[in-house]
Structures are given as structure tokens and as C-alpha cells.
Amino acid sequence: MTRHDGGRLRRRARIVLCTLVAVLAAALAPGNGALAEDFVVAGPLVDYRAAGTAIAVDEPQGDFVSHSAYSGGATCPCGCGGCCGGESFWLRAETLLWRLSGQDLPPLVTASPTGTPLPGAGVLGDPSTSILYGGDTAGDGWRSGVRLSAGVWLDSCETFALVGDYFHLGQDGDDFSQGVDGDLIVTRPFFNTQTNTQDVQLISQLNELDGDVRVESFEELQGASIGLQQCLKRCCDPCGRGPSWRIDLVSGYRHYEHNSRLAIYEDLLVLPGTTQPLVPGTTIELRDQFDARNEFHGGEFGLKTRVERNGWLFESLLKVAVGRHRRTVDVDGSTLNTVPGAGAFLFDGGLLTSTATNIGSYQDTRTAVIPELRLSLAHRLTQRLTGRVGYSLIVWDEVALAADHLPPGLAVDPRNLPPVAAGGGPDPAFPGIQGSTLLAHGLDFGLELNY
Structure with missing residues (x-):
């Protein structure tokens, strides 16, 4: 050379x-x-x-790809076999701040100033009457709850996972109580089908009755699911320069349960100055109670998407559940009269309930389709811990609510009230199982642990 x-x-x-x-x-x-x-x-x-x-x-x-994530090409790996995760399971705990659509109530407790003539005191439509409870929607306020979710990957490439969740939305009690008030005549309104006029039952009136009335109204919602999550498509960026994303198919079993109650209680004492055909000193304990229960069992399917970049994550979940919806409505009532010197007498039925017409248990089953939407924004606080905030929506049609099963128009035939007399008509009637659209939605705040 x-x-x-x-x-x-x-x-x-x-x-x-x-x-x-x-x-x-x-x-x-x-x-x-x-x-x-x-x-x-x-x-x-x-x-x-x-x-x-x-x-x-x-x-x-393309971008730089580490040796462990390299899949044979010059670009970052895309596809469900990319194996760029490394997590085995996750556990999520969330606090819920949700609202339900509530129950529409007719006027249930009314009042007029003391001194109002009895034929008109507390009667709906009378100028002196004010509504103390009812005539609006109950149970539609914000309420708290909890949701727990968990999942475990069944393979190292995060293609299949076993997932499940449970949530419970607590009772938003809309209770009411009215005791003796010397300035008011307190009543319970109803439509008297025997006289074809608006009428009332006295609760408290000066020199006539000392009494109090309580109304209990609540709803609660809970649900659970278990199923499989299957990767449909994903793309990972191990360098962290671009977003990593994945789309998963979610399918499995879903259960929902919704319960509601409307109950009215009276405790009355007949006073010595009474003008009614009652023995002074007699006590009356009366109860009208309406309960509704909805149970859903079925299958669900949907899509879950997840996008992550620079420690921020956005997730969306859209699912539809299809299955059997069983509705049960229970109507019950009782009246306990304790008469001085004569003893106690217990009857079935109250003011809006009667053994002759509507007391009983009613049930039907139908097919239901229930969509659910979840959106969330999260940020990685540490390698394993993520903070989240989100929004959830559930729409359940034809849900039986307790308040929907009051006698239509609060129509009552006094002959059917205890003790039941002969010749009474069909009121208070059971209207048949009624359905309303239940809207449950609100904010979610939680933490997720990945390992």
C-alpha cells in the first residue's frame, strides 16, 4: 500500500x-x-x-425505539401484541357526587290558619290553603356514593383482562315532619269520591286534635358487573414523544337495582273539646306505605378508549346493557285505634290504602336496554398511582317509582277506609305498575393503583 x-x-x-x-x-x-x-x-x-x-x-x-419495545420495524409498535405495558392489575376507588331524576309528588300535607272554617281548611283549591309538603319533585338533589373497580390482565401482552366493578349511590332522604302548631290547622288532602269533592283528614286543630304527620321519601341505586376486556387496537410510544392509545371491547354480566319508598305516618290524640264522633283520649296511629323495587340482570357490551401523553390520561367508556327488568310494587297500610276503656283495635289500611282496593304486592317483567357513559381525565401522581376526575351517566327507562303508585288524583272512597263498610267503590285504586325514566349522573373523584 x-x-x-x-x-x-x-x-x-x-x-x-x-x-x-x-x-x-x-x-x-x-x-x-x-x-x-x-x-x-x-x-x-x-x-x-x-x-x-x-x-x-x-x-x-420514525422515533427511537428501545430494544425491549422494538417489534421489528422502524416505528413504535402498534397492535395488541406490542407488549409495552408491563402492568398486571389495577384497583380504582372513587367517590361519587351524583343526582337522580327523583319522584314527582302530589300535595300530601296542607294547612290553613287557625280559625279557618272546617269545610275549607286545608282543602286544595281553597284560598286559605298552603302546601306544607308535596306538589314538587323529591329526591332529585346531590347525593354521595362510592364505586370500586378492579381488573387483572390474563396475559403479559395485555390482550385480555378480567374486570369488575360495584357502585352504590346512597339514600337522599327527603323526610318531612309537622307537629302541633297553634297557628295552623294541619290536614292531609284527598279527593272524596263519595261526595265528588276535595276533602281533608284532620291532623291537628285547636281543641280538636293534637297530632303530627311524618313523610318518608327516598331512593337508592346500586349496580355491579363482571366481564372481559379485550384489546382491539393499540399503539404505544415508549419514548414518550407522542400519545399512546388503545381501544378495548368490554363485555360481560351487568346488574342494576333501584329501590324507592314513600311512607306517611300519623300519630293523633283526640282532645276533650272534640266535635268528632270520637272518644276523648283516643290515640290513632296510621300508616300508608308504598315501596317499589327494580332489578335488572343482563349482558352488556361496549367500547373503552384510552389516550395517554406526558403523564395525562383521557378515558371514555360507552356500554349498553340488555336484559330482563323485574319490577315489584308493594302497597301496605295500617290503622291502630286505642280507645280508653275499650282496648286497641288494629285494621289494615290507612287513608290512601285499603284492603278492599289497592293493598297488595304487584310484579311484572320486561326487557330493558340501559346505556352507560363514563368520561374521565387522569394524571399520574407516581409511577403506580393515578388521580382521576370524571363524569358518569346512566339512563334506565320504565323504572317503577313508589310515588307513581299513589291513588290517581288521591281519590278515596271513605267507605273503603278502616273499618271497611259495604258499598264502597274502587278507590283508593292501584293504577297498575307505572314506569318513569331514571336519569343518574354526576361527578366521579378517585385514585387508581396500578401494579
């Missing part, structure tokens, strides 16, 4: 070294990905090129 040939080889070696350095620098520079041209200024003499001559260099395609 001549000295001239050795110098040429050294110069070519410098060319290769400079080119490798330039390519490596371009590959590690942020923001690269598409094929593009860059220019490198040559040294004093590079392969017979003059100093300062620009050399065109092609940058590599």
Missing part, C-alpha cells in the same frame, strides 16, 4: 465517522420522524470536496 493510498483511507474513515455522528445526532434530536434532508458542513477536505461544501444527509424515519 502506498503512502498516498493510506492517506486516502484515513480520509474516507473520517468521512464515515462524521456521517455516523451526524446521523446519530439527527436520530436523537426531538421532533424527527418523517424523511427529511439536513445539511452538514464538511471539514477542511472531505473526499476531495472543498471546505464548507454542504453534504445532503437523509434523516432516519
Whole structure:
């Protein structure tokens, strides 16, 4: 080899070294990905090129991929076999702040000023009457609850997972109580079908009755599911430059349960100055109670999407459950009269309930379709712990509510009240099982542990 040939080889070696350095620098520079041209200024003499001559260099395609995430191509791995997760299971605990659509109530307790003539005191439509309870929606306020979710991957590539959740939305009690008030005549309104006029039952009146009335109204909702989560498509960026995302199919078993109650209680004492055909000192304990229960069992399916970038995560879940919806309505009532010197007498039925007409248990089963939507935004607090905030929505049609099964128009035939007399009509009637749309929605706040 001549000295001239050795110098040429050294110069070519410098060319290769400079080119490798330039390519490596371009590959590690942020923001690269598409094929593009860059220019490198040559040294004093590079392969017979003059100093300062620009050399065109092609940058590599794609982002840098670590060896563990490399799947054979120049781009980041996409597909359900990418194996870029490394998590085995997750556990999520959330506090719920939700609202339900509530129950529509007719006027149940009324009053008029003391001194109002009895034929009109407390009667609906009378100018002196004010509504103390009812005539609006009950149970539609904010209420708290809890939801627990968990899942475990069944394979190392996070293709299949076993998932489940349970939530409970607590009772939003809309209770009411009215005791003796010397300035008021307190009554319970109803429509008297025997006289075909609006009428009332006295609760408290000066020198007539000392009494109090209580109304209990509540709803509660809970649900649970167990199923499989299957990866449909995902794309991972182990470098953290772009978003990682995945789309999963969710399917399995779903259960929902909704319960509601409307109950009215009276405790009365007949006073010595009574003008009613009652023995002074008699006590009367009366109860009207309406309960509704809804149970759903079925299958559900839906799509779950997840996008993550720079420690922030956005998730959406849209599911539809299809199955059997069983509705049960129970109507009950009682009246206990304790008469001085005569003893206690217990009867079935109250003011809005009667053994002759509507007391009993009623049930039917129908097909229901229940959609559910969840949206959440999360941030990784540590490698394993994530904080979350989100919104949830459940829509359940034809739900039986307790208040929907009061006698229509609060119509009552007094002959059917205890003790039941002959010749009474169909009132207070059972209207048949009624359905309303239940809307449950609100905010979710939680933490998720991944391991």
C-alpha cells in the first residue's frame, strides 16, 4: 500500500465517522420522524470536496425505539401484541357526587290558619290553603356514593383482562315532619269520591286534635358487573414523544337495582273539646306505605378508549346493557285505634290504602336496554398511582317509582277506609305498575393503583 493510498483511507474513515455522528445526532434530536434532508458542513477536505461544501444527509424515519419495545420495524409498535405495558392489575376507588331524576309528588300535607272554617281548611283549591309538603319533585338533589373497580390482565401482552366493578349511590332522604302548631290547622288532602269533592283528614286543630304527620321519601341505586376486556387496537410510544392509545371491547354480566319508598305516618290524640264522633283520649296511629323495587340482570357490551401523553390520561367508556327488568310494587297500610276503656283495635289500611282496593304486592317483567357513559381525565401522581376526575351517566327507562303508585288524583272512597263498610267503590285504586325514566349522573373523584 502506498503512502498516498493510506492517506486516502484515513480520509474516507473520517468521512464515515462524521456521517455516523451526524446521523446519530439527527436520530436523537426531538421532533424527527418523517424523511427529511439536513445539511452538514464538511471539514477542511472531505473526499476531495472543498471546505464548507454542504453534504445532503437523509434523516432516519420514525422515533427511537428501545430494544425491549422494538417489534421489528422502524416505528413504535402498534397492535395488541406490542407488549409495552408491563402492568398486571389495577384497583380504582372513587367517590361519587351524583343526582337522580327523583319522584314527582302530589300535595300530601296542607294547612290553613287557625280559625279557618272546617269545610275549607286545608282543602286544595281553597284560598286559605298552603302546601306544607308535596306538589314538587323529591329526591332529585346531590347525593354521595362510592364505586370500586378492579381488573387483572390474563396475559403479559395485555390482550385480555378480567374486570369488575360495584357502585352504590346512597339514600337522599327527603323526610318531612309537622307537629302541633297553634297557628295552623294541619290536614292531609284527598279527593272524596263519595261526595265528588276535595276533602281533608284532620291532623291537628285547636281543641280538636293534637297530632303530627311524618313523610318518608327516598331512593337508592346500586349496580355491579363482571366481564372481559379485550384489546382491539393499540399503539404505544415508549419514548414518550407522542400519545399512546388503545381501544378495548368490554363485555360481560351487568346488574342494576333501584329501590324507592314513600311512607306517611300519623300519630293523633283526640282532645276533650272534640266535635268528632270520637272518644276523648283516643290515640290513632296510621300508616300508608308504598315501596317499589327494580332489578335488572343482563349482558352488556361496549367500547373503552384510552389516550395517554406526558403523564395525562383521557378515558371514555360507552356500554349498553340488555336484559330482563323485574319490577315489584308493594302497597301496605295500617290503622291502630286505642280507645280508653275499650282496648286497641288494629285494621289494615290507612287513608290512601285499603284492603278492599289497592293493598297488595304487584310484579311484572320486561326487557330493558340501559346505556352507560363514563368520561374521565387522569394524571399520574407516581409511577403506580393515578388521580382521576370524571363524569358518569346512566339512563334506565320504565323504572317503577313508589310515588307513581299513589291513588290517581288521591281519590278515596271513605267507605273503603278502616273499618271497611259495604258499598264502597274502587278507590283508593292501584293504577297498575307505572314506569318513569331514571336519569343518574354526576361527578366521579378517585385514585387508581396500578401494579
